Amino acid sequence: METAEKTLDEILSLAAAHFKVPREKLSPDDDFFKTLGIDSLQTLDLLTKLESHFRVELPDYELQGVSDFRTLAGKIQARL
Amino acid sequence: MKSPGEMVRGEAMSYATKDGVVELALHRAPCNEIGSLALEELEAFSHELESLERSAHALIIYSDLQSGFCAGADLRELYQRSQSMDKAAALKGVRDFLERIHRVLNAIDATPLTTIAAVHGVTFGGGFELALTCDLIIADKMARFCFPELRLGLIPGFGGIPRLKRDLGNAVVRDLLLTGRSFNAAKAQQIGLVSQVVSEGEALRAARAAAAQIGKFDRQTAAAAKRFIKPVPHEELRQEIDIFCELFAHPTVEAGLKKFVESTDPQPYLP
Numbered sequence: 001m002e003t004a005e006k007t008l009d010e011i012l013s014l015a016a017a018h019f020k021v022p023r024e025k026l027s028p029d030d031d032f033f034k035t036l037g038i039d040s041l042q043t044l045d046l047l048t049k050l051e052s053h054f055r056v057e058l059p060d061y062e063l064q065g066v067s068d069f070r071t072l073a074g075k076i077q078a079r080l
Numbered sequence: 081m082k083s084p085g086e087m088v089r090g091e092a093m094s095y096a097t098k099d100g101v102v103e104l105a106l107h108r109a110p111c112n113e114i115g116s117l118a119l120e121e122l123e124a125f126s127h128e129l130e131s132l133e134r135s136a137h138a139l140i141i142y143s144d145l146q147s148g149f150c151a152g153a154d155l156r157e158l159y160q161r162s163q164s165m166d167k168a169a170a171l172k173g174v175r176d177f178l179e180r181i182h183r184v185l186n187a188i189d190a191t192p193l194t195t196i197a198a199v200h201g202v203t204f205g206g207g208f209e210l211a212l213t214c215d216l217i218i219a220d221k222m223a224r225f226c227f228p229e230l231r232l233g234l235i236p237g238f239g240g241i242p243r244l245k246r247d248l249g250n251a252v253v254r255d256l257l258l259t260g261r262s263f264n265a266a267k268a269q270q271i272g273l274v275s276q277v278v279s280e281g282e283a284l285r286a287a288r289a290a291a292a293q294i295g296k297f298d299r300q301t302a303a304a305a306k307r308f309i310k311p312v313p314h315e316e317l318r319q320e321i322d323i324f325c326e327l328f329a330h331p332t333v334e335a336g337l338k339k340f341v342e343s344t345d346p347q348p349y350l351p
Contacts (some may be wrong), residue, residue: 039200041111041147042222048264052221059261 002080008073011050015069018049028070054080082208088128092118095125097326100137100176101291102193107144107164114206114238119181126187129235133193137299138291141188141214142198149197149223153238154203159337165328174328178237178321181206185239189213194294198287199223200280204262209238212247215291215306219265219274220283232336237324242316247271 002010008028016023019036038046050072053057056079062070066072092108097157104125106112114122117148132139162170180324188195188210199218208225211217229236237256244253252271256263268274279285294302327333 013098044202044262045222047262048224051264052266057263057267059259061259061261 002077004073004077007054007077007080010053010072011069011073012074014049014053015046018046026069029068029071031067031071032072033067050076056080086124090121090124092121093125093196095128097132097136099292100135100295101134101288102132102139104139104141105144106142106150109145109147110163111145111147111151111202112149112207113151113154113157113182114210115157116177117277117305118154118182119177123180124185126184128192129187129193135193136137137295137297137302138191139188139191139193139195139214140198140291141195141198141210146201148201149199149203149211150207151191151202152207152209155337156341158315159334159341160335162334171325171329175321175325178324181238182317182321185210185213186312186314186317189239189310192299194291194302194306194308196287196290198283199332201281205229205236205240206238209236209240209243212240212243216276216287217268217274218276218283218287218290219268220280221265221277222280222336223265223268223274224259224262225256225264225268225273227257228260230258230260232340233330233332234327234336235320235324237276237320239317239320241320242313245316246310246313252259 012026012028013023015021015032015036016026019038019042021036029079032038033043034071036042047058047063054076056076058079060074062075066075085097087094094102094201095102095104108118112118142350146251161173163171195214196215196218197214198214198218199211203211203223204226205228208227227240235241241253241257244256248271265274265277269277276286282326
């Protein structure tokens with residue numbers, strides 16, 4: 001089982017690679033909508049990438065109001 | 081009647097026949113929302129279907145837009161139109177729209193051609209319902225499906241529930257409908273909705289390969305097999321229109337549409 005820190009690190013790396021943002025510019029407590037500059041369609045892309053990478057299902061209603069990487073990692077960690 | 085190979089180009093979609101395969105490409109930004117223009121062009125396409133059936137064995141429906149296959153009904157147009165007329169006229173307009181889109185989708189559902197939806201990205205609401213009329217759904221691994229209608233106080237209105245019930249178990253249908261959650265292509269394949277999941281950007285190529293394979297079989301036999309295995313659920317489709325119109329009369333729908341149209345939320349499809 002992955003640790004919470006490893007999950008968080010993988011999310012940051014995955015988001016950086018997918019949205020072509022330098023990894024070092026992303027921090028766990030960043031608002032990912034603002035930092036990545038993503039719209040609703042790109043948010044769905046991120047969700048799909050995360051589900052595929054971690055092999056989990058993330059019902060989008062559980063992510064409502066989630067906007068920072070750390071909380072997102074917690075939601076994923078709860079399904080690993 | 082169009083000659084085989086001739087491209088018919090509209091503002092919302094285009095189609096042409098090549099090697100016995102009709103390809104209908106959706107291409108109206110932002111994400112092929114189905115409003116009055118798309119409906120008119122879909123009607124024109126469905127009127128041509130009978131003649132296309134004489135020179136083809138398969139139909140592929142796909143999107144030329146990067147954003148996705150189709151985001152469903154044009155809710156902005158629906159809201160603006162309903163604001164410009166009284167309640168009774170708005171309700172009559174909605175029923176008329178539903179009757180027309182049902183005629184088109186029933187024609188695509190029942191065509192003797194073998195039909196394939198090649199989907200990617202957003203495949204939501206009416207876009208999902210368009211895909212459900214097809215015999216096969218081939219999905220890019222980044223495709224995402226959703227029936228978000230309950231957030232507006234509505235049910236899917238383009239035949240979604242009867243067609244989902246035809247294809248899937250009732251418990252799965254309830255989950256998708258009642259939670260309104262979106263789900264990915266892998267999940268769609270797991271529940272039996274999608275026949276193939278392919279790499280990003282590969283859905284159309286895979287659909288063309290499937291259509292070429294289907295072309296090796298006798299057309300009359302394929303059509304007979306389809307008629308036998310895929311009856312159009314006409315009675316439930318009629319009921320769906322009635323339930324949709326009954327719900328549309330509630331004030332919560334207008335509030336839901338307004339909230340969606342004016343939303344700046346990064347996840348506006350969520351309730």
